[in-house]
Amino acid sequence: MLADDASPASLRSYAYELLTWFRFLQALEVPWDRAGRAEARDFALWLKTVKKPPRPRRGDAPVPGWVNPVTGKATPGENYAARTRRHARAVIRSFYEYHREMHGRPLVNPFPQAGGVEDGRLGAHRNPMEPFPRPSRRAVYQPKEPKPAPRSIPDQAFNDLFAALSCNRDRALVAFYVSTGARASELLGVCQGQVTPEDQVIGVVRKGSRALQRLPASSDAFVWLRLYQQQMRNMVPWGPDEPLWWTLRRPFRPLAYDAARMLFTRANRVLGANWTLHDLRHSAAKRMVRDPNLTLADVQWVLGHAHISTTEIYIAPTPDEVIAHVLAHHERQRAQRERPPAPPAPGYRPEVLATLFGTTAAGGGTR
Template identity: 85%
Template sequence: MEETGDSLLPFRVLDEHGVEVEAVGEFLHHMLADDASAASLRSYAYELLAWFRFLRAVEVPWHVAGRAEARDFALWLKICKKPPRQRRADAPAAGSVNPVTGKATSGENYAARTRRHARAVIRSFYEYHREMHGRPLVNPFPKGRGDEDEHLNAHHNPMQPFRRLSRRAVYQPKEPKPAPRSIPDRAFNDLFAALSCNRDRALIAFYISTGARASELLGVRQGRVVPEEQLIGVVRKGSRALQQLPASTDAFVWLRLYQQEIRDLVPKGPDEALWWTLRRPFRPLTYDAARMVFNKANAVLGANWTLHDLRHSAAKRMVRDPDLTLADVQWVLGHAHITTTEVYTAPTPDEVIAHVLAHHERLRAGRAKPPAPPAPGYRPEVLAALFGAGTAGEGAR
């Protein structure tokens, strides 16, 4: 794959002779015209590159690929290992669980979400060519099974969860449902104390108080910061709309300290970047650089928290506040559907463990609340038959 630098086609997929694959280029043009972002084009191009490499290995042209090739590709993604990367000597083994956070590191094989995404990309690629050119006649990856597929959520009530397909589509991996991993308050305090400069403290303070995505906060411009109103403007990932998010007072204090340190060292202006590297030549801070800074703090603690965990933590903090409605949290997080925000209402494993341990302690100390007596008017023999002997209270008759 090649990055072109052309805004009309940022990425190209090339064959073994260095020639652009026209079918993929046409599909990416279609996505760009349909207002897809450059990041989406890059993601789709990589998935199609893997598909075309697979077809080249089995010597099947893309326009005659069928269900057998789809099956073999799904099996290949399931069993093959990801390309090896250079890792530090002290890096944890793939798939191991961090003792501090309880989070598993990335495994050697492709995750189910990655395989689901690859299937969705290839299916949309074939559907585009079927609609535009009438060929190929068969999509190797058919749609989900069920009579109601076409209009499953046509009249969806936004206050109700989306209905799922009755059965998974052919060769579609099962959808994992991991619980959002938030950072406990004590662990966050340790993480914040491990930061070494005011820029990093300001950045993390904004993450934990706004719930913005990593890329959204890193893309903030200087003119979108309004300290007197405690607002910071981010461009949303999906809609790419500008939204003002409220942030904590501490975040703006750390930001002011950071801005004093870089005064007269970086360009100023409403359209200039807010976050910069610390070393010369000064450049706008990228996601990879911010992730490396975060990993340094992780190394001090022996943890493997991620920048996205800060978004989960901010969401959990807001959901726990009784004065904030779920609609408020949805607006701050930028979720299109409130059902996505409802995920954060479920208790975390740490919270459940703490509640159950407290329950056992109350039982041990004899401070457990006795069950409420039944309402008057019920006959004791009926209650005993339903709930066992000793259930009927003195008020029953």
């Protein structure tokens, strides 16, 4: 993975999954190259039932699995999520496939591939005019994962969240997040030389391709950025290669992800919500998709998606939008039922029409 130029975050994630697998095999006293389907089955069942290691929590922290009444989002539960278990299975399988290809052992992969995949190359000869093929069935010991819709922040909730921010740096950061759709790590890694206020663009290094991309941002974001820079003048280093975002307390350090997450946590604490930085990316995507003057390809380019099918998930309405549309439908139906009947055309007597069609002459109700 390191030779393939994988990101350090991916290396760390894969290492932790393999560490869990090796600790499991050590408890069973089974060598890693002797593990089979039985160990894979027991590992899948163990991950499904075991509780995650406890971590220190504040006294007022919500219990695991609690649903926030403001956002409708649930906090992480006590057990491992289906996505985590699927990731662990994929990591372990790829680890064994690597050793089978490079060293010829072990002969059997504990986690088999999905049905319908030939030679492990699903879609190797796919017609680019056709959608990507999917396996005919789930792989063995692969958990089912629901397809949650991306949750964006409603406009009024975003206004309340923005009003709860306490400094110009936080306002500038949130304004850039919601107008550019950049990921949290991408925006935090921006240098001062990558900001071009006269063109109203800001350059970010993409998470996947590591390419520098200039993203357009709102004018309000640059106004807040200017106020923040004026506040920090002669207090932090200035230069094209210096970080753009800094902590506000001495000793001044470049703003890291944990610090940016804490500023969001403070605003959430005021509102009683549990929005995340990634929700701002979803909000930016939903706002751009709703604009009829922007094409889906435009939104794909701004978000940095490799496939337009990833961008298409934002076309689907959110549950709040569906509920609002259906309630408006019921209101229109009620107003139509209560609407008085149209008067008869000239030359027709209402009592005759009532006798003929079974309606009263005055109210129009059915007898």
